[in-house]
Amino acid sequence: MPVFALVDCNNFYASCEKLFDPSLRDIPIVVLSNNDGCVVARSAESKALGVPMGAPWFQLQELAKQHGIRAFSSNYALYADMSSRVVEILRGFTPSLEVYSIDESFLVLDGLPGSLDAIGRDIRERVATWVGLPVCVGIASTKTLAKLANHAAKKALAGRKGVCDFGAMGPDELSALFARIPVAEVWGVGRRLDERLAELGIGTVKELRDAPPAWIRERFSVVLERTVRELNGVSCLDLEDVAPAKQQIMASRSFGNPVFDLDGLSESVASHTTRAAEKLRAQRHVAGAVTVMIRSNPFKPWEPQYNRSEVVPLAEPSADTRELIRAALAGLRHIYREGYAYKKAGVMLCGLEPQLRRQGSLLVDPEREQRSAALMEAMDRINERWGRGSLRPLATGFDPGWRMRRERLSPAWTTRWDQIPIVGSRSR
DNA sequence: TCTGGGGTCCTAGGACCC
């Protein structure tokens, strides 16, 4: 029987913010989405105050003032760096590891010496000692159960010091626990499924676990059927230790201020295309089409609304930023309409295929293609060495109007020499 | 003034094929 562990950082973004600023200890803090829009992470103190996940920050002003809640802009440079440090530590326990998200990893612990509970406590201690972040560990025979065990370690069985191994619990104990956990906590059960399950009298994990899989498949789908099997200890989801190549690549952002004219939209679309193209080349793929999207602000229904996208196929699949921008801007000109306050623009690259396996085409000049590849590689290397955006297409512009708001950004403590924390200094 | 940004998978339905 396989043994999966799910290691999950507690309140990850909020914990990262607290890590380098001791004055924040015991202070309620939240981390905001891009444009300082809504709450995407809360410290334990903020949760205790009842700050809801996803709440718009401007609606929390009163509560924040009352309790001294501090808010931070998303500092992805910091979170990504801390995340990779945690993963590095986890790799010290097992080579079979899947990075599931920025703050979660699945580990396969089969055949390791020592008790699983002891390994779990080791993981917790090592991460806490080496990088200072709190994690919880859930251990079970399937991924879905490991997720649930992790949840139990955080909530229902918080007394177990952040480690929960379902394998060490008896069937009655497990059933009693499952009868206390709402079915919505199960990985793969979202709001809609929760509602539909409730109508059928399934409200707890235990009730879903004990439902006949065939019946679930009939009433719902093969996806939920798989979830039921996983809850019964039948492993259906394998560890994906090699991340599969993306099938589509998105880049989009809301604007810090509304944009009205084509020029502003063009600059943002060119910027998004540039970022998407970097990701595309990083996975060594080419794209067959570019989708460009623009929309007004749906939270202002009293203003005229406009929401449109267009797919622009490329004559030949490409990873050349210039060609992708040309296609995106052609699509943008086609769908742009005057008279709207635009709130968001984005591009999506699709029809992705590996760069190398491409079929030769009579329409492609090999010499030109080589020059393109060399230029893109040079640009990527310069930007890697000197920082993103050091060398960029002119079409991405200089207008700050549409760029996102980040008024509460903490320093890039670990990724910029000029922002590294200073512990003490000798004065003369 | 102010409301995120990515992704995946599955299903149904239509077009089209022989």
Add this chain to the structure above:
DNA sequence: TCTGGGGTCCTAGGACCC
């Protein structure tokens, strides 16, 4: 009166995840 059976591919939409 009466109009098959099987398949593929594509797209849109809905659900989920963090």
